[in-house]
Amino acid sequence: MNLWMYGLGQSPQETIPRLRAAGVSRVFCDCSADLPERVREAGMEPWVCLGAFPNVDQTTLSRGVDGQDYLWFGSGCPNNARIRERGKAALHRAVRSGVQGVFVDGARFASPCSAENIAALFTCFCDDCLDHAQRLGLDAQHMLADTRRLYQRVSARQPLPWQLDSYRSDYPGVLSWLRFRALCIGEYMQELSAIAHGAGKQFGAFVFTPSLAALVGQEYAAIAPYVDVLSPMIYRAYDTAAVSASCLNHEYAALCRLPGAGLPGREGVRRTASLFGVDLGDAPDAQAVLAGVPEALVVREACTARDRTAAHASTRVAPIYDLRDAHTPACIRAARQCGVQDAMLYHFDEGAFADDIWRAMTDPAV
Numbered sequence: 001m002n003l004w005m006y007g008l009g010q011s012p013q014e015t016i017p018r019l020r021a022a023g024v025s026r027v028f029c030d031c032s033a034d035l036p037e038r039v040r041e042a043g044m045e046p047w048v049c050l051g052a053f054p055n056v057d058q059t060t061l062s063r064g065v066d067g068q069d070y071l072w073f074g075s076g077c078p079n080n081a082r083i084r085e086r087g088k089a090a091l092h093r094a095v096r097s098g099v100q101g102v103f104v105d106g107a108r109f110a111s112p113c114s115a116e117n118i119a120a121l122f123t124c125f126c127d128d129c130l131d132h133a134q135r136l137g138l139d140a141q142h143m144l145a146d147t148r149r150l151y152q153r154v155s156a157r158q159p160l161p162w163q164l165d166s167y168r169s170d171y172p173g174v175l176s177w178l179r180f181r182a183l184c185i186g187e188y189m190q191e192l193s194a195i196a197h198g199a200g201k202q203f204g205a206f207v208f209t210p211s212l213a214a215l216v217g218q219e220y221a222a223i224a225p226y227v228d229v230l231s232p233m234i235y236r237a238y239d240t241a242a243v244s245a246s247c248l249n250h251e252y253a254a255l256c257r258l259p260g261a262g263l264p265g266r267e268g269v270r271r272t273a274s275l276f277g278v279d280l281g282d283a284p285d286a287q288a289v290l291a292g293v294p295e296a297l298v299v300r301e302a303c304t305a306r307d308r309t310a311a312h313a314s315t316r317v318a319p320i321y322d323l324r325d326a327h328t329p330a331c332i333r334a335a336r337q338c339g340v341q342d343a344m345l346y347h348f349d350e351g352a353f354a355d356d357i358w359r360a361m362t363d364p365a366v
């Protein structure tokens with residue numbers, strides 16, 4: 001088992017030996033200082049994480065179906081040439097450092113919780129993206145028209161279609177839009193992977209969990225061939241104080257609020273869960289979903305991620321869990337029992353890191 005830790009806290013000189021003693025074997029750290037060397041000397045692998053689409057300026061934002069421009073997760077348009085060059089330049093710098101490998105985060109399009117305004121979800125329809133969609137063989141104008149109709153329905157607080165079949169018959173352009181997202185991300189991952197592997201480094205990606213991945217363009221089958229490690233972000237009950245992208249509790253609460261408009265809370269949750277093929281337990285409303293999704297959903301997402309990448313034997317699945325969630329050790333143990341051996345913890349926190357618990361997690365008998 002590989003147990004990974006994201007971050008080293010405020011005192012790396014104390015944290016590094018402590019993590020090693022607790023069974024951690026891989027660590028995400030700042031690659032610009034001497035930390036990679038210190039991590040390696042302690043017997044662990046140093047890794048670094050980069051943002052995939054770091055926004056450049058106001059001219060490189062993502063365009064919504066409403067004609068407005070949006071910044072999401074600090075990112076801009078995933079097809080903008082300047083943004084891609086910036087992302088690749090950062091990767092070129094990182095692979096020259098002493099790290100074992102590089103992860104990308106945010107290699108996707110916007111999700112419901114990636115920005116304050118839900119309109120940011122319905123991106124990107126800038127001129128570059130529309131041209132790119134045509135080159136990929138998609139009908140860009142149809143894609144835009146149907147996605148705009150769906151957004152207008154959301155804006156009018158009308159319940160959304162509950163069945164996938166309804167999207168196929170009534171909003172086929174929305175499915176093209178999701179296909180477009182997946183094709184763009186697959187292409188970019190291939191480019192990034194070539195840079196990392198060309199420099200002799202390993203390459204990994206943080207991705208949305210299987211049930212949400214199609215929404216943001218992260219098709220596992222399209223990404224798995226290019227990564228050594230795929231890490232679904234499976235946060236069950238992440239800090240509810242602020243909106244947090246990718247966390248199951250935040251994203252599903254936001255989704256329940258969308259199609260649930262005008263419906264009793266429990267019915268909105270039930271129908272959202274049905275559309276995405278998940279079990280959100282007996283949550284009475286979106287607020288209860290935000291408080292935390294069932295432990296079983298975490299384990300199921302981990303095991304589904306393994307199944308979806310099974311065709312690529314060299315790609316390891318290492319879900320990243322919330323270190324501060326008291327359910328995390330049980331989730332990791334259950335996922336290991338269904339064959340997901342590796343686990344990551346986000347992020348190092350003096351108070352939440354109990355050495356004995358994590359040492360026990362790496363026990364071969366667990």
Ligand SMILES: [Zn+2]
Pocket residue numbers: 062063077078079080124125126127128129
């Ligand atoms: Zn765009």
